[in-house]
Amino acid sequence: MKAIKRTFLMASLSLTLLVSSCKKDEDPVATAPVEETKLTLTQGQGAPLSEHSALTIGVGSSTSLTVNVPENEYTATVSPSSSAQAVTVTKQGNQLLIKVLQQPTEPTSVVITYKKQTFTLGIAVPQVAPLVQGLYNAQGERVSEIKYVARKANGLWLAQNVQKLSTDYLKVTANEPLATLTDGKKVQVTAKGIDPTKLQGDFTVKVFPNRYQLSNTHYTIVVNKP
Structure with missing residues (x-):
């Protein structure tokens, strides 16, 4: 009887060791890492856009981008928030519609966020030169x-009329004769009685066949050539 018990115990021990050995020899099942979707944007059928690139959109126009992430899992905002009335963004699933309603008063971007990824696109809004001499705001x-225009070789005095010349005027000063100005050069503007805070400092020159356009982020001055 003792021999039978001993045989049974030995068999059970052998079976336990065999099962344990088999378990140790089995390879663990590897779990493949899940790759997070990379946030990319495409315009039309073109190649993916580069981050920090700029989209050129005219006032009154719009463009549609494809956001290559699961629908409705991204956010899109206009930066700075003060430009949200000039530039709007509308989500339509994976399609993001960007529309320019008016000229922004400061550099503007659209920021797209997906999980911890962020994509920033600059919005470049070309300024259309007005045809009529005058002072224009950022919305055109x-x-x-x-x-009234008084001219010197290197400067201009501008007013609504001669009666207002002593109280409300713009003074434009260049470091060279106005006749030699080219696109991209700077002139200095000072103002009296007409928003002197924003109508001062450097203005960028754009030269047209019959007029000058002088602009900063707040105002554009259009002056006919003599």
Whole structure:
């Protein structure tokens, strides 16, 4: 009887060791890492856009981008928030519609965020030169006529009329004769009585066949050539 018990115990021990050995020899099942979707944007059928690139969109126009992530799992905002009335973003699933309603008053971007990824696109809004001499705001609206122009080789004095020359005027000063100005050069503007805070400092020159356009982020001055 003792021999039978001993045989049974030995068999059980052998079976336990065999099962344990088999378990140790089995390879663990590897779990493949799940790759997070990379945030990319495409315009039309083109190649993916580069981050920090700029989209050129005219006032009144729009463009549609494809956001290559699961639908509705991203956010899109206009930066700075003060430009949200000038530039709007609308999500339509994976399609993001960007529309320019008016000229922004400061550099503007659209920021797309997906999980911890962020994609920033600059919005470049070309300024269309007004045809009529005058002072225009950033939205392209004429805020003042310019009917009086006094000219010197390197400067201009501008006013709505001669009666207002002593109280409300713009002074434009260049470091060279106005006749030699080319696109991209700077002139200095000072103002009296007409928003002197924003109508001062460097203005960028754009030269047209019959006029000059002088702009900063707040105003554009259009002056006819003599």
